[in-house]
Amino acid sequence: MTNTALRHEAPAEAVSESRQTRKRPKTASYRRQGGAAHIFLLPWLLGLVLITAVPLLASLYLAFTDYSLLTEPEFVGLENFRQMLDDERFWAAVGVTLRYVLVSVPVQLGFALLLAVILDKGIKGLPFYRSAFYLPSLLGSSVAVAILWRQLFGHEGLINQALALFGVEGSSWLQNPDTALSTLVVLNVWTFGSPMIIFLAGLRQIPADLYEAARVDGAGPVRQFTMITAPLLTPIIFFNLILQTIGAFQAFTQAHIISGGTGGPLDSTLFYTLYLYQQGFVNFSMGYASAMAWVLLVAIGLVTAGHFLLSKYWVFYGDN
Known part of the structure:
Protein backbone atom coordinates (compact mmCIF):
# COMPACT_ATOMS: atom_id res chain seq x y z
CA MET A 1 0.00 0.00 0.00
CA ALA A 63 -18.73 78.13 -10.68
CA PHE A 64 -19.73 78.79 -7.07
CA THR A 65 -17.41 81.75 -6.57
CA ASP A 66 -17.00 85.38 -7.56
CA TYR A 67 -13.67 85.34 -9.37
CA SER A 68 -12.25 88.01 -11.66
CA LEU A 69 -8.80 86.54 -12.42
CA LEU A 70 -7.29 89.46 -10.51
CA THR A 71 -8.56 88.69 -7.01
CA GLU A 72 -8.97 85.63 -4.85
CA PRO A 73 -12.12 83.56 -5.50
CA GLU A 74 -14.94 84.41 -3.09
CA PHE A 75 -17.52 81.70 -2.46
CA VAL A 76 -21.03 82.92 -3.36
CA GLY A 77 -22.96 79.65 -3.56
CA LEU A 78 -25.62 79.55 -6.26
CA GLU A 79 -25.49 83.27 -7.00
CA ASN A 80 -23.96 82.77 -10.47
CA PHE A 81 -26.74 80.40 -11.46
CA ARG A 82 -29.42 82.76 -10.10
CA GLN A 83 -27.84 85.57 -12.09
CA MET A 84 -28.42 83.64 -15.31
CA LEU A 85 -32.17 83.72 -14.75
CA ASP A 86 -32.19 87.53 -14.95
CA ASP A 87 -29.52 87.87 -17.66
CA GLU A 88 -31.22 88.86 -20.92
CA ARG A 89 -28.10 88.29 -23.02
CA PHE A 90 -27.76 84.81 -21.53
CA TRP A 91 -31.20 83.86 -22.77
CA ALA A 92 -30.51 85.54 -26.10
CA ALA A 93 -27.42 83.37 -26.47
CA VAL A 94 -29.44 80.27 -25.57
CA GLY A 95 -32.03 81.12 -28.23
CA VAL A 96 -29.44 81.79 -30.94
CA THR A 97 -27.60 78.55 -30.17
CA LEU A 98 -30.78 76.46 -30.18
CA ARG A 99 -31.87 77.90 -33.54
CA TYR A 100 -28.42 77.22 -34.94
CA VAL A 101 -28.43 73.60 -33.74
CA LEU A 102 -32.00 72.84 -34.81
CA VAL A 103 -31.47 74.21 -38.34
CA SER A 104 -27.85 73.53 -39.22
CA VAL A 105 -27.52 69.94 -37.98
CA PRO A 106 -30.47 68.41 -39.90
CA VAL A 107 -29.64 70.34 -43.08
CA GLN A 108 -25.99 69.36 -42.87
CA LEU A 109 -26.77 65.67 -42.31
CA GLY A 110 -29.37 65.64 -45.08
CA PHE A 111 -26.95 67.21 -47.56
CA ALA A 112 -24.16 64.84 -46.50
CA LEU A 113 -26.43 61.81 -46.92
CA LEU A 114 -27.56 63.00 -50.37
CA LEU A 115 -23.99 63.33 -51.62
CA ALA A 116 -23.02 60.00 -50.04
CA VAL A 117 -25.83 58.25 -51.93
CA ILE A 118 -24.72 59.90 -55.17
CA LEU A 119 -21.07 58.95 -54.65
CA ASP A 120 -22.04 55.41 -53.73
CA LYS A 121 -23.26 54.85 -57.29
CA GLY A 122 -19.66 54.26 -58.38
CA ILE A 123 -18.83 57.42 -60.32
CA LYS A 124 -15.39 57.87 -61.80
CA GLY A 125 -12.76 59.57 -59.69
CA LEU A 126 -14.43 58.64 -56.40
CA PRO A 127 -11.24 58.99 -54.28
CA PHE A 128 -10.76 62.54 -55.60
CA TYR A 129 -14.35 63.55 -54.81
CA ARG A 130 -14.15 62.04 -51.34
CA SER A 131 -10.99 64.01 -50.59
CA ALA A 132 -12.36 67.23 -52.09
CA PHE A 133 -15.62 66.99 -50.16
CA TYR A 134 -13.85 66.09 -46.92
CA LEU A 135 -11.50 69.07 -47.08
CA PRO A 136 -14.08 71.65 -45.83
CA SER A 137 -14.54 69.61 -42.65
CA LEU A 138 -10.85 70.09 -41.87
CA LEU A 139 -10.95 73.84 -42.53
CA GLY A 140 -14.51 74.80 -41.54
CA SER A 141 -13.74 75.76 -37.95
CA SER A 142 -10.51 77.59 -38.78
CA VAL A 143 -9.99 81.32 -38.50
CA ALA A 144 -8.94 81.57 -42.15
CA VAL A 145 -12.22 80.14 -43.44
CA ALA A 146 -14.23 82.39 -41.10
CA ILE A 147 -12.39 85.42 -42.51
CA LEU A 148 -13.05 84.15 -46.03
CA TRP A 149 -16.73 83.75 -45.18
CA ARG A 150 -16.84 87.33 -43.96
CA GLN A 151 -15.43 88.47 -47.29
CA LEU A 152 -17.90 86.37 -49.25
CA PHE A 153 -20.99 87.68 -47.47
CA GLY A 154 -19.85 91.27 -46.98
CA HIS A 155 -21.54 94.18 -48.72
CA GLU A 156 -18.92 94.10 -51.50
CA GLY A 157 -18.45 90.37 -51.29
CA LEU A 158 -18.51 87.72 -53.96
CA ILE A 159 -22.11 86.71 -53.22
CA ASN A 160 -23.46 90.20 -53.93
CA GLN A 161 -21.25 90.49 -57.00
CA ALA A 162 -22.73 87.25 -58.34
CA LEU A 163 -26.27 88.48 -57.62
CA ALA A 164 -25.52 91.76 -59.40
CA LEU A 165 -24.96 89.79 -62.61
CA PHE A 166 -28.64 88.88 -62.52
CA GLY A 167 -29.77 92.39 -61.62
CA VAL A 168 -30.29 91.62 -57.91
CA GLU A 169 -28.93 94.16 -55.46
CA GLY A 170 -27.83 92.40 -52.30
CA SER A 171 -27.23 93.92 -48.90
CA SER A 172 -24.60 93.10 -46.34
CA TRP A 173 -25.65 89.68 -45.16
CA LEU A 174 -23.54 89.91 -42.03
CA GLN A 175 -24.90 93.30 -40.94
CA ASN A 176 -28.53 92.28 -41.21
CA PRO A 177 -29.90 90.62 -38.04
CA ASP A 178 -32.32 88.59 -40.15
CA THR A 179 -29.61 86.96 -42.29
CA ALA A 180 -26.44 87.00 -40.15
CA LEU A 181 -27.19 83.68 -38.43
CA SER A 182 -28.12 82.10 -41.77
CA THR A 183 -24.60 82.70 -43.07
CA LEU A 184 -23.23 80.70 -40.13
CA VAL A 185 -25.72 77.93 -40.84
CA VAL A 186 -24.51 77.81 -44.44
CA LEU A 187 -20.92 77.66 -43.21
CA ASN A 188 -21.73 74.69 -40.97
CA VAL A 189 -23.58 72.90 -43.77
CA TRP A 190 -20.55 73.47 -46.00
CA THR A 191 -18.48 71.32 -43.61
CA PHE A 192 -20.44 68.20 -44.54
CA GLY A 193 -17.39 66.12 -45.45
CA SER A 194 -16.95 64.24 -42.19
CA PRO A 195 -20.52 62.89 -41.88
CA MET A 196 -20.55 62.23 -45.64
CA ILE A 197 -17.53 59.91 -45.37
CA ILE A 198 -19.20 58.05 -42.50
CA PHE A 199 -22.45 57.75 -44.46
CA LEU A 200 -20.52 56.46 -47.46
CA ALA A 201 -18.85 53.79 -45.35
CA GLY A 202 -22.26 52.73 -44.02
CA LEU A 203 -23.74 52.53 -47.51
CA ARG A 204 -20.92 50.23 -48.59
CA GLN A 205 -21.95 47.76 -45.86
CA ILE A 206 -25.50 47.31 -47.15
CA PRO A 207 -25.72 43.99 -49.10
CA ALA A 208 -26.29 44.48 -52.82
CA ASP A 209 -28.59 41.43 -52.84
CA LEU A 210 -31.27 43.45 -51.07
CA TYR A 211 -31.36 46.02 -53.85
CA GLU A 212 -31.43 43.31 -56.52
CA ALA A 213 -34.37 41.62 -54.84
CA ALA A 214 -36.16 44.97 -54.54
CA ARG A 215 -35.65 45.70 -58.24
CA VAL A 216 -37.04 42.28 -59.13
CA ASP A 217 -40.14 43.12 -57.09
CA GLY A 218 -40.51 46.37 -59.02
CA ALA A 219 -39.28 48.82 -56.37
CA GLY A 220 -37.94 52.08 -57.76
CA PRO A 221 -35.02 54.15 -56.42
CA VAL A 222 -37.18 56.11 -53.98
CA ARG A 223 -38.79 53.01 -52.51
CA GLN A 224 -35.43 51.27 -52.30
CA PHE A 225 -34.11 54.20 -50.30
CA THR A 226 -37.07 54.38 -47.92
CA MET A 227 -37.42 50.62 -47.40
CA ILE A 228 -33.77 49.47 -47.50
CA THR A 229 -31.20 52.24 -47.34
CA ALA A 230 -32.74 54.47 -44.68
CA PRO A 231 -33.66 51.72 -42.15
CA LEU A 232 -30.29 49.97 -42.44
CA LEU A 233 -28.47 53.29 -42.22
CA THR A 234 -30.22 54.51 -39.05
CA PRO A 235 -27.31 53.52 -36.74
CA ILE A 236 -24.96 55.64 -38.87
CA ILE A 237 -27.48 58.50 -38.93
CA PHE A 238 -27.75 58.31 -35.15
CA PHE A 239 -23.96 58.33 -34.75
CA ASN A 240 -23.56 61.38 -36.99
CA LEU A 241 -26.48 63.11 -35.27
CA ILE A 242 -24.83 62.80 -31.86
CA LEU A 243 -21.45 64.06 -33.07
CA GLN A 244 -22.78 66.98 -35.08
CA THR A 245 -25.20 68.08 -32.35
CA ILE A 246 -22.45 68.22 -29.75
CA GLY A 247 -20.21 70.10 -32.18
CA ALA A 248 -22.97 72.61 -33.01
CA PHE A 249 -23.55 73.39 -29.34
CA GLN A 250 -19.84 74.15 -28.99
CA ALA A 251 -19.53 76.34 -32.13
CA PHE A 252 -17.44 79.43 -31.41
CA THR A 253 -14.79 80.42 -33.97
CA GLN A 254 -17.14 81.28 -36.82
CA ALA A 255 -19.33 83.62 -34.77
CA HIS A 256 -16.34 85.23 -33.06
CA ILE A 257 -14.55 86.07 -36.31
CA ILE A 258 -17.58 87.09 -38.36
CA SER A 259 -19.07 89.32 -35.65
CA GLY A 260 -15.73 90.65 -34.40
CA GLY A 261 -16.29 89.00 -31.04
CA THR A 262 -19.47 90.99 -30.28
CA GLY A 263 -22.16 88.54 -31.40
CA GLY A 264 -23.76 91.27 -33.50
CA PRO A 265 -25.66 92.63 -35.15
CA LEU A 266 -28.14 92.93 -32.27
CA ASP A 267 -26.85 89.69 -30.73
CA SER A 268 -28.11 87.71 -33.74
CA THR A 269 -24.88 85.66 -33.81
CA LEU A 270 -24.31 85.56 -30.06
CA PHE A 271 -23.59 81.88 -29.60
CA TYR A 272 -23.58 80.49 -26.07
CA THR A 273 -19.85 79.80 -26.18
CA LEU A 274 -19.19 83.33 -27.49
CA TYR A 275 -21.10 84.89 -24.59
CA LEU A 276 -19.24 82.57 -22.21
CA TYR A 277 -15.96 83.83 -23.69
CA GLN A 278 -17.07 87.45 -23.27
CA GLN A 279 -17.92 86.91 -19.61
CA GLY A 280 -14.70 85.10 -18.81
CA PHE A 281 -12.04 86.88 -20.86
CA VAL A 282 -13.58 90.28 -21.65
CA ASN A 283 -15.51 91.07 -18.48
CA PHE A 284 -13.22 88.89 -16.31
CA SER A 285 -16.24 87.27 -14.64
CA MET A 286 -14.56 83.89 -14.53
CA GLY A 287 -16.89 82.53 -11.86
CA TYR A 288 -19.95 83.34 -13.95
CA ALA A 289 -18.28 81.92 -17.07
CA SER A 290 -17.47 78.69 -15.23
CA ALA A 291 -21.09 78.39 -14.15
CA MET A 292 -22.17 78.89 -17.77
CA ALA A 293 -19.72 76.22 -18.88
CA TRP A 294 -21.23 73.67 -16.49
CA VAL A 295 -24.75 74.58 -17.60
CA LEU A 296 -23.66 73.91 -21.18
CA LEU A 297 -22.11 70.58 -20.15
CA VAL A 298 -25.32 69.50 -18.41
CA ALA A 299 -27.43 70.66 -21.38
CA ILE A 300 -25.33 68.68 -23.86
CA GLY A 301 -25.52 65.64 -21.58
CA LEU A 302 -29.31 65.89 -21.35
CA VAL A 303 -29.72 66.34 -25.11
CA THR A 304 -27.45 63.36 -25.76
CA ALA A 305 -29.33 61.25 -23.24
CA GLY A 306 -32.59 62.27 -24.92
CA HIS A 307 -31.25 61.13 -28.29
CA PHE A 308 -30.35 57.75 -26.80
CA LEU A 309 -33.78 57.36 -25.20
CA LEU A 310 -35.58 58.19 -28.44
CA SER A 311 -33.25 56.06 -30.57
CA LYS A 312 -35.09 52.87 -29.64
CA TYR A 313 -38.08 54.12 -31.64
CA TRP A 314 -36.27 54.79 -34.92
CA VAL A 315 -32.79 53.23 -34.89
CA PHE A 316 -32.74 49.65 -36.21
CA TYR A 317 -29.79 47.36 -35.61
CA GLY A 318 -29.00 44.06 -37.25
CA ASP A 319 -30.60 41.98 -34.48
CA ASN A 320 -33.90 43.92 -34.51
Missing part, protein backbone atom coordinates in the same frame (compact mmCIF):
# COMPACT_ATOMS: atom_id res chain seq x y z
CA THR A 2 2.79 2.42 0.93
CA ASN A 3 4.76 1.82 -2.24
CA THR A 4 1.62 2.22 -4.30
CA ALA A 5 0.78 5.52 -2.58
CA LEU A 6 4.29 6.82 -3.17
CA ARG A 7 4.07 5.90 -6.82
CA HIS A 8 0.80 7.88 -7.08
CA GLU A 9 2.03 10.90 -5.08
CA ALA A 10 5.28 11.35 -6.99
CA PRO A 11 3.68 12.10 -10.35
CA ALA A 12 1.22 14.56 -8.69
CA GLU A 13 4.09 16.51 -7.09
CA ALA A 14 5.98 16.49 -10.39
CA VAL A 15 2.93 17.83 -12.21
CA SER A 16 2.46 20.66 -9.66
CA GLU A 17 6.14 21.60 -9.91
CA SER A 18 6.01 21.61 -13.71
CA ARG A 19 2.89 23.85 -13.61
CA GLN A 20 4.65 26.34 -11.33
CA THR A 21 7.70 26.42 -13.59
CA ARG A 22 5.45 27.10 -16.58
CA LYS A 23 3.57 29.89 -14.80
CA ARG A 24 6.62 31.79 -13.59
CA PRO A 25 7.98 32.90 -16.95
CA LYS A 26 4.42 33.67 -18.18
CA THR A 27 3.71 35.88 -15.17
CA ALA A 28 7.03 37.65 -15.52
CA SER A 29 6.34 38.26 -19.20
CA TYR A 30 2.93 39.71 -18.40
CA ARG A 31 4.49 41.98 -15.79
CA ARG A 32 7.05 43.26 -18.27
CA GLN A 33 4.35 43.88 -20.86
CA GLY A 34 2.19 45.65 -18.28
CA GLY A 35 5.08 47.88 -17.26
CA ALA A 36 5.80 48.81 -20.87
CA ALA A 37 2.11 49.56 -21.46
CA HIS A 38 1.98 51.89 -18.44
CA ILE A 39 5.08 53.71 -19.64
CA PHE A 40 3.56 54.33 -23.07
CA LEU A 41 0.25 55.38 -21.49
CA LEU A 42 1.93 57.75 -19.06
CA PRO A 43 1.94 60.84 -21.37
CA TRP A 44 -1.77 60.36 -22.09
CA LEU A 45 -2.58 59.84 -18.40
CA LEU A 46 -0.63 62.97 -17.45
CA GLY A 47 -2.48 64.93 -20.12
CA LEU A 48 -5.82 63.57 -18.90
CA VAL A 49 -5.11 64.58 -15.31
CA LEU A 50 -3.29 67.89 -15.81
CA ILE A 51 -5.07 69.23 -18.89
CA THR A 52 -8.58 67.80 -18.49
CA ALA A 53 -9.41 66.55 -15.00
CA VAL A 54 -7.75 69.28 -12.90
CA PRO A 55 -9.16 72.24 -14.93
CA LEU A 56 -12.57 70.53 -14.96
CA LEU A 57 -12.66 70.26 -11.17
CA ALA A 58 -11.25 73.78 -10.81
CA SER A 59 -14.03 75.19 -13.01
CA LEU A 60 -16.61 73.35 -10.92
CA TYR A 61 -15.29 75.09 -7.81
CA LEU A 62 -15.10 78.48 -9.56
Whole structure:
Protein backbone atom coordinates (compact mmCIF):
# COMPACT_ATOMS: atom_id res chain seq x y z
CA MET A 1 0.00 0.00 0.00
CA THR A 2 2.79 2.42 0.93
CA ASN A 3 4.76 1.82 -2.24
CA THR A 4 1.62 2.22 -4.30
CA ALA A 5 0.78 5.52 -2.58
CA LEU A 6 4.29 6.82 -3.17
CA ARG A 7 4.07 5.90 -6.82
CA HIS A 8 0.80 7.88 -7.08
CA GLU A 9 2.03 10.90 -5.08
CA ALA A 10 5.28 11.35 -6.99
CA PRO A 11 3.68 12.10 -10.35
CA ALA A 12 1.22 14.56 -8.69
CA GLU A 13 4.09 16.51 -7.09
CA ALA A 14 5.98 16.49 -10.39
CA VAL A 15 2.93 17.83 -12.21
CA SER A 16 2.46 20.66 -9.66
CA GLU A 17 6.14 21.60 -9.91
CA SER A 18 6.01 21.61 -13.71
CA ARG A 19 2.89 23.85 -13.61
CA GLN A 20 4.65 26.34 -11.33
CA THR A 21 7.70 26.42 -13.59
CA ARG A 22 5.45 27.10 -16.58
CA LYS A 23 3.57 29.89 -14.80
CA ARG A 24 6.62 31.79 -13.59
CA PRO A 25 7.98 32.90 -16.95
CA LYS A 26 4.42 33.67 -18.18
CA THR A 27 3.71 35.88 -15.17
CA ALA A 28 7.03 37.65 -15.52
CA SER A 29 6.34 38.26 -19.20
CA TYR A 30 2.93 39.71 -18.40
CA ARG A 31 4.49 41.98 -15.79
CA ARG A 32 7.05 43.26 -18.27
CA GLN A 33 4.35 43.88 -20.86
CA GLY A 34 2.19 45.65 -18.28
CA GLY A 35 5.08 47.88 -17.26
CA ALA A 36 5.80 48.81 -20.87
CA ALA A 37 2.11 49.56 -21.46
CA HIS A 38 1.98 51.89 -18.44
CA ILE A 39 5.08 53.71 -19.64
CA PHE A 40 3.56 54.33 -23.07
CA LEU A 41 0.25 55.38 -21.49
CA LEU A 42 1.93 57.75 -19.06
CA PRO A 43 1.94 60.84 -21.37
CA TRP A 44 -1.77 60.36 -22.09
CA LEU A 45 -2.58 59.84 -18.40
CA LEU A 46 -0.63 62.97 -17.45
CA GLY A 47 -2.48 64.93 -20.12
CA LEU A 48 -5.82 63.57 -18.90
CA VAL A 49 -5.11 64.58 -15.31
CA LEU A 50 -3.29 67.89 -15.81
CA ILE A 51 -5.07 69.23 -18.89
CA THR A 52 -8.58 67.80 -18.49
CA ALA A 53 -9.41 66.55 -15.00
CA VAL A 54 -7.75 69.28 -12.90
CA PRO A 55 -9.16 72.24 -14.93
CA LEU A 56 -12.57 70.53 -14.96
CA LEU A 57 -12.66 70.26 -11.17
CA ALA A 58 -11.25 73.78 -10.81
CA SER A 59 -14.03 75.19 -13.01
CA LEU A 60 -16.61 73.35 -10.92
CA TYR A 61 -15.29 75.09 -7.81
CA LEU A 62 -15.10 78.48 -9.56
CA ALA A 63 -18.73 78.13 -10.68
CA PHE A 64 -19.73 78.79 -7.07
CA THR A 65 -17.41 81.75 -6.57
CA ASP A 66 -17.00 85.38 -7.56
CA TYR A 67 -13.67 85.34 -9.37
CA SER A 68 -12.25 88.01 -11.66
CA LEU A 69 -8.80 86.54 -12.42
CA LEU A 70 -7.29 89.46 -10.51
CA THR A 71 -8.56 88.69 -7.01
CA GLU A 72 -8.97 85.63 -4.85
CA PRO A 73 -12.12 83.56 -5.50
CA GLU A 74 -14.94 84.41 -3.09
CA PHE A 75 -17.52 81.70 -2.46
CA VAL A 76 -21.03 82.92 -3.36
CA GLY A 77 -22.96 79.65 -3.56
CA LEU A 78 -25.62 79.55 -6.26
CA GLU A 79 -25.49 83.27 -7.00
CA ASN A 80 -23.96 82.77 -10.47
CA PHE A 81 -26.74 80.40 -11.46
CA ARG A 82 -29.42 82.76 -10.10
CA GLN A 83 -27.84 85.57 -12.09
CA MET A 84 -28.42 83.64 -15.31
CA LEU A 85 -32.17 83.72 -14.75
CA ASP A 86 -32.19 87.53 -14.95
CA ASP A 87 -29.52 87.87 -17.66
CA GLU A 88 -31.22 88.86 -20.92
CA ARG A 89 -28.10 88.29 -23.02
CA PHE A 90 -27.76 84.81 -21.53
CA TRP A 91 -31.20 83.86 -22.77
CA ALA A 92 -30.51 85.54 -26.10
CA ALA A 93 -27.42 83.37 -26.47
CA VAL A 94 -29.44 80.27 -25.57
CA GLY A 95 -32.03 81.12 -28.23
CA VAL A 96 -29.44 81.79 -30.94
CA THR A 97 -27.60 78.55 -30.17
CA LEU A 98 -30.78 76.46 -30.18
CA ARG A 99 -31.87 77.90 -33.54
CA TYR A 100 -28.42 77.22 -34.94
CA VAL A 101 -28.43 73.60 -33.74
CA LEU A 102 -32.00 72.84 -34.81
CA VAL A 103 -31.47 74.21 -38.34
CA SER A 104 -27.85 73.53 -39.22
CA VAL A 105 -27.52 69.94 -37.98
CA PRO A 106 -30.47 68.41 -39.90
CA VAL A 107 -29.64 70.34 -43.08
CA GLN A 108 -25.99 69.36 -42.87
CA LEU A 109 -26.77 65.67 -42.31
CA GLY A 110 -29.37 65.64 -45.08
CA PHE A 111 -26.95 67.21 -47.56
CA ALA A 112 -24.16 64.84 -46.50
CA LEU A 113 -26.43 61.81 -46.92
CA LEU A 114 -27.56 63.00 -50.37
CA LEU A 115 -23.99 63.33 -51.62
CA ALA A 116 -23.02 60.00 -50.04
CA VAL A 117 -25.83 58.25 -51.93
CA ILE A 118 -24.72 59.90 -55.17
CA LEU A 119 -21.07 58.95 -54.65
CA ASP A 120 -22.04 55.41 -53.73
CA LYS A 121 -23.26 54.85 -57.29
CA GLY A 122 -19.66 54.26 -58.38
CA ILE A 123 -18.83 57.42 -60.32
CA LYS A 124 -15.39 57.87 -61.80
CA GLY A 125 -12.76 59.57 -59.69
CA LEU A 126 -14.43 58.64 -56.40
CA PRO A 127 -11.24 58.99 -54.28
CA PHE A 128 -10.76 62.54 -55.60
CA TYR A 129 -14.35 63.55 -54.81
CA ARG A 130 -14.15 62.04 -51.34
CA SER A 131 -10.99 64.01 -50.59
CA ALA A 132 -12.36 67.23 -52.09
CA PHE A 133 -15.62 66.99 -50.16
CA TYR A 134 -13.85 66.09 -46.92
CA LEU A 135 -11.50 69.07 -47.08
CA PRO A 136 -14.08 71.65 -45.83
CA SER A 137 -14.54 69.61 -42.65
CA LEU A 138 -10.85 70.09 -41.87
CA LEU A 139 -10.95 73.84 -42.53
CA GLY A 140 -14.51 74.80 -41.54
CA SER A 141 -13.74 75.76 -37.95
CA SER A 142 -10.51 77.59 -38.78
CA VAL A 143 -9.99 81.32 -38.50
CA ALA A 144 -8.94 81.57 -42.15
CA VAL A 145 -12.22 80.14 -43.44
CA ALA A 146 -14.23 82.39 -41.10
CA ILE A 147 -12.39 85.42 -42.51
CA LEU A 148 -13.05 84.15 -46.03
CA TRP A 149 -16.73 83.75 -45.18
CA ARG A 150 -16.84 87.33 -43.96
CA GLN A 151 -15.43 88.47 -47.29
CA LEU A 152 -17.90 86.37 -49.25
CA PHE A 153 -20.99 87.68 -47.47
CA GLY A 154 -19.85 91.27 -46.98
CA HIS A 155 -21.54 94.18 -48.72
CA GLU A 156 -18.92 94.10 -51.50
CA GLY A 157 -18.45 90.37 -51.29
CA LEU A 158 -18.51 87.72 -53.96
CA ILE A 159 -22.11 86.71 -53.22
CA ASN A 160 -23.46 90.20 -53.93
CA GLN A 161 -21.25 90.49 -57.00
CA ALA A 162 -22.73 87.25 -58.34
CA LEU A 163 -26.27 88.48 -57.62
CA ALA A 164 -25.52 91.76 -59.40
CA LEU A 165 -24.96 89.79 -62.61
CA PHE A 166 -28.64 88.88 -62.52
CA GLY A 167 -29.77 92.39 -61.62
CA VAL A 168 -30.29 91.62 -57.91
CA GLU A 169 -28.93 94.16 -55.46
CA GLY A 170 -27.83 92.40 -52.30
CA SER A 171 -27.23 93.92 -48.90
CA SER A 172 -24.60 93.10 -46.34
CA TRP A 173 -25.65 89.68 -45.16
CA LEU A 174 -23.54 89.91 -42.03
CA GLN A 175 -24.90 93.30 -40.94
CA ASN A 176 -28.53 92.28 -41.21
CA PRO A 177 -29.90 90.62 -38.04
CA ASP A 178 -32.32 88.59 -40.15
CA THR A 179 -29.61 86.96 -42.29
CA ALA A 180 -26.44 87.00 -40.15
CA LEU A 181 -27.19 83.68 -38.43
CA SER A 182 -28.12 82.10 -41.77
CA THR A 183 -24.60 82.70 -43.07
CA LEU A 184 -23.23 80.70 -40.13
CA VAL A 185 -25.72 77.93 -40.84
CA VAL A 186 -24.51 77.81 -44.44
CA LEU A 187 -20.92 77.66 -43.21
CA ASN A 188 -21.73 74.69 -40.97
CA VAL A 189 -23.58 72.90 -43.77
CA TRP A 190 -20.55 73.47 -46.00
CA THR A 191 -18.48 71.32 -43.61
CA PHE A 192 -20.44 68.20 -44.54
CA GLY A 193 -17.39 66.12 -45.45
CA SER A 194 -16.95 64.24 -42.19
CA PRO A 195 -20.52 62.89 -41.88
CA MET A 196 -20.55 62.23 -45.64
CA ILE A 197 -17.53 59.91 -45.37
CA ILE A 198 -19.20 58.05 -42.50
CA PHE A 199 -22.45 57.75 -44.46
CA LEU A 200 -20.52 56.46 -47.46
CA ALA A 201 -18.85 53.79 -45.35
CA GLY A 202 -22.26 52.73 -44.02
CA LEU A 203 -23.74 52.53 -47.51
CA ARG A 204 -20.92 50.23 -48.59
CA GLN A 205 -21.95 47.76 -45.86
CA ILE A 206 -25.50 47.31 -47.15
CA PRO A 207 -25.72 43.99 -49.10
CA ALA A 208 -26.29 44.48 -52.82
CA ASP A 209 -28.59 41.43 -52.84
CA LEU A 210 -31.27 43.45 -51.07
CA TYR A 211 -31.36 46.02 -53.85
CA GLU A 212 -31.43 43.31 -56.52
CA ALA A 213 -34.37 41.62 -54.84
CA ALA A 214 -36.16 44.97 -54.54
CA ARG A 215 -35.65 45.70 -58.24
CA VAL A 216 -37.04 42.28 -59.13
CA ASP A 217 -40.14 43.12 -57.09
CA GLY A 218 -40.51 46.37 -59.02
CA ALA A 219 -39.28 48.82 -56.37
CA GLY A 220 -37.94 52.08 -57.76
CA PRO A 221 -35.02 54.15 -56.42
CA VAL A 222 -37.18 56.11 -53.98
CA ARG A 223 -38.79 53.01 -52.51
CA GLN A 224 -35.43 51.27 -52.30
CA PHE A 225 -34.11 54.20 -50.30
CA THR A 226 -37.07 54.38 -47.92
CA MET A 227 -37.42 50.62 -47.40
CA ILE A 228 -33.77 49.47 -47.50
CA THR A 229 -31.20 52.24 -47.34
CA ALA A 230 -32.74 54.47 -44.68
CA PRO A 231 -33.66 51.72 -42.15
CA LEU A 232 -30.29 49.97 -42.44
CA LEU A 233 -28.47 53.29 -42.22
CA THR A 234 -30.22 54.51 -39.05
CA PRO A 235 -27.31 53.52 -36.74
CA ILE A 236 -24.96 55.64 -38.87
CA ILE A 237 -27.48 58.50 -38.93
CA PHE A 238 -27.75 58.31 -35.15
CA PHE A 239 -23.96 58.33 -34.75
CA ASN A 240 -23.56 61.38 -36.99
CA LEU A 241 -26.48 63.11 -35.27
CA ILE A 242 -24.83 62.80 -31.86
CA LEU A 243 -21.45 64.06 -33.07
CA GLN A 244 -22.78 66.98 -35.08
CA THR A 245 -25.20 68.08 -32.35
CA ILE A 246 -22.45 68.22 -29.75
CA GLY A 247 -20.21 70.10 -32.18
CA ALA A 248 -22.97 72.61 -33.01
CA PHE A 249 -23.55 73.39 -29.34
CA GLN A 250 -19.84 74.15 -28.99
CA ALA A 251 -19.53 76.34 -32.13
CA PHE A 252 -17.44 79.43 -31.41
CA THR A 253 -14.79 80.42 -33.97
CA GLN A 254 -17.14 81.28 -36.82
CA ALA A 255 -19.33 83.62 -34.77
CA HIS A 256 -16.34 85.23 -33.06
CA ILE A 257 -14.55 86.07 -36.31
CA ILE A 258 -17.58 87.09 -38.36
CA SER A 259 -19.07 89.32 -35.65
CA GLY A 260 -15.73 90.65 -34.40
CA GLY A 261 -16.29 89.00 -31.04
CA THR A 262 -19.47 90.99 -30.28
CA GLY A 263 -22.16 88.54 -31.40
CA GLY A 264 -23.76 91.27 -33.50
CA PRO A 265 -25.66 92.63 -35.15
CA LEU A 266 -28.14 92.93 -32.27
CA ASP A 267 -26.85 89.69 -30.73
CA SER A 268 -28.11 87.71 -33.74
CA THR A 269 -24.88 85.66 -33.81
CA LEU A 270 -24.31 85.56 -30.06
CA PHE A 271 -23.59 81.88 -29.60
CA TYR A 272 -23.58 80.49 -26.07
CA THR A 273 -19.85 79.80 -26.18
CA LEU A 274 -19.19 83.33 -27.49
CA TYR A 275 -21.10 84.89 -24.59
CA LEU A 276 -19.24 82.57 -22.21
CA TYR A 277 -15.96 83.83 -23.69
CA GLN A 278 -17.07 87.45 -23.27
CA GLN A 279 -17.92 86.91 -19.61
CA GLY A 280 -14.70 85.10 -18.81
CA PHE A 281 -12.04 86.88 -20.86
CA VAL A 282 -13.58 90.28 -21.65
CA ASN A 283 -15.51 91.07 -18.48
CA PHE A 284 -13.22 88.89 -16.31
CA SER A 285 -16.24 87.27 -14.64
CA MET A 286 -14.56 83.89 -14.53
CA GLY A 287 -16.89 82.53 -11.86
CA TYR A 288 -19.95 83.34 -13.95
CA ALA A 289 -18.28 81.92 -17.07
CA SER A 290 -17.47 78.69 -15.23
CA ALA A 291 -21.09 78.39 -14.15
CA MET A 292 -22.17 78.89 -17.77
CA ALA A 293 -19.72 76.22 -18.88
CA TRP A 294 -21.23 73.67 -16.49
CA VAL A 295 -24.75 74.58 -17.60
CA LEU A 296 -23.66 73.91 -21.18
CA LEU A 297 -22.11 70.58 -20.15
CA VAL A 298 -25.32 69.50 -18.41
CA ALA A 299 -27.43 70.66 -21.38
CA ILE A 300 -25.33 68.68 -23.86
CA GLY A 301 -25.52 65.64 -21.58
CA LEU A 302 -29.31 65.89 -21.35
CA VAL A 303 -29.72 66.34 -25.11
CA THR A 304 -27.45 63.36 -25.76
CA ALA A 305 -29.33 61.25 -23.24
CA GLY A 306 -32.59 62.27 -24.92
CA HIS A 307 -31.25 61.13 -28.29
CA PHE A 308 -30.35 57.75 -26.80
CA LEU A 309 -33.78 57.36 -25.20
CA LEU A 310 -35.58 58.19 -28.44
CA SER A 311 -33.25 56.06 -30.57
CA LYS A 312 -35.09 52.87 -29.64
CA TYR A 313 -38.08 54.12 -31.64
CA TRP A 314 -36.27 54.79 -34.92
CA VAL A 315 -32.79 53.23 -34.89
CA PHE A 316 -32.74 49.65 -36.21
CA TYR A 317 -29.79 47.36 -35.61
CA GLY A 318 -29.00 44.06 -37.25
CA ASP A 319 -30.60 41.98 -34.48
CA ASN A 320 -33.90 43.92 -34.51
